[in-house]
Amino acid sequence: xxxxxxxxxxxxxxxxxxxxxxxxxxxxxxxxxxxxxxxxxxxxxxxxxxxxxxxxxxxxxxxxxxxxxxxxxxxxxxxxxxxxxxxxxxxxxxxxxxxxxxxxxxxxxxxxxxxxxxxxxxxxxxxxxxxxxxxxxxxxxxxxxxxxxxxxxxxxxxxxxxxxxxxxxxxxxxxxxxxxxxxxxxxxxxxxxxxxxxxxxxxxxxxxxxxxxxxxxxxxxxxxxxxxxxxxxxxxxxxxxxxxxxxxxxxxxxxxxxxxxxxxxxxxxxxxxxxxxxxxxxx
Numbered sequence: 715x716x717x718x719x720x721x722x723x724x725x726x727x728x729x730x731x732x733x734x735x736x737x738x739x740x741x742x743x744x745x746x747x748x749x750x751x752x753x754x755x756x757x758x759x760x761x762x763x764x765x766x767x768x769x770x771x772x773x774x775x776x777x778x779x780x781x782x783x784x785x786x787x788x789x790x791x792x793x794x795x796x797x798x799x800x801x802x803x804x805x806x807x808x809x810x811x812x813x814x815x816x817x818x819x820x821x822x823x824x825x826x827x828x829x830x831x832x833x834x835x836x837x838x839x840x841x842x843x844x845x846x847x848x849x850x851x852x853x854x855x856x857x858x859x860x861x862x863x864x865x866x867x868x869x870x871x872x873x874x875x876x877x878x879x880x881x882x883x884x885x886x887x888x889x890x891x892x893x894x895x896x897x898x899x900x901x902x903x904x905x906x907x908x909x910x911x912x913x914x915x916x917x918x919x920x921x922x923x924x925x926x927x928x929x930x931x932x933x934x935x936x937x938x939x940x941x942x943x944x945x946x947x948x949x950x951x952x953x954x955x956x957x958x959x960x961x962x963x964x965x966x967x968x969x970x971x972x973x974x975x976x977x978x979x980x981x982x983x984x985x986x987x988x989x990x991x992x993x994x995x996x997x
Contacts, residue, residue: 717792721793731762733879736985738863741865741871754812757859758859760806761825762856764805764806769831769832771788776840776901779901779902780901782894782897816863820859823859831849831852850887851880853883857875857879858872860875874935874939877932884921892914923961923965933987936991943997961976
C-alpha cells in the first residue's frame, strides 16, 4: 500500500483533489451536496493519480539516477512496470467516469490534463524547456475542472482560477528546480536554463517575480468580476505580496535558503486562496 501511495504521489494528488473540490465549492456558492463533492474528489484523485503513475513509469530509468527518487517502487524494482501501468489505467478510467457524471466538459478537461501531464510534459522534460509551460498548463487544470464540473462550460471564474494556478506554478516550480538541479542534471533532464559552466541562469528568479506580479492582477480581477469581496481581495493581495516578496528574495540571494523559503510559501498559497474565497462566500 505504501508503494502504491508513492506511485500516485499521495501528497501532490491530495493537493489536486483539494484544489478541484475547493474551486467547485466556490463555483456553487457553497451549495454543494456531499455526494457531488465525494464524486469530484474521486474523479480528481483518479486523474491525478494516473498521471503521476504514468509519469513514474516513463521516468523509471531516470529516477534511478536521482537521490530523491531512487527509492520509488519502480526504480527500486519493488513493483513491476506492468502492475504500475495497470493500476494507472484503472485509476484513469475511474477518474474520467466520475467526472463524466457531472458533464462532458468535465470529463474532457480531465482527460486533457492527464494526456498533457503524462504524455507531453513528462517526455518533453528531457529535451525542451518548453516542458515547463506544458507542465504549468496541466498543473493549472484542477481548479478549472472543479468549476467546469459545476457550470459545464468555460466561465470567467473557471478561466481566472486556471490563470491563478498557472501563474502560481512558475515560482513554485523554479524554486523546486533550483533545489533539485544537481539531481536533474545527473538524470539528463534539460528543462532548467543553465549557463555554459552548468550553473542555473538567474532568469528563473526574474521569471518568478514576473508571475508573482501577474498574480496580483489576477486576484484583483476576482474582485472586478464579482467573485470576491473587498476584505477577501485585500487578504488575497497581502498573500500575493508575500509571495512576491519571497520571489524577489530568491532573485537577490539566489541560494538554497531563499529557494526553500519560496517553495514553502508556494505550498501554502493555492490552498489559502481557496480558503479565503470560501470564507468570503460564508460572510
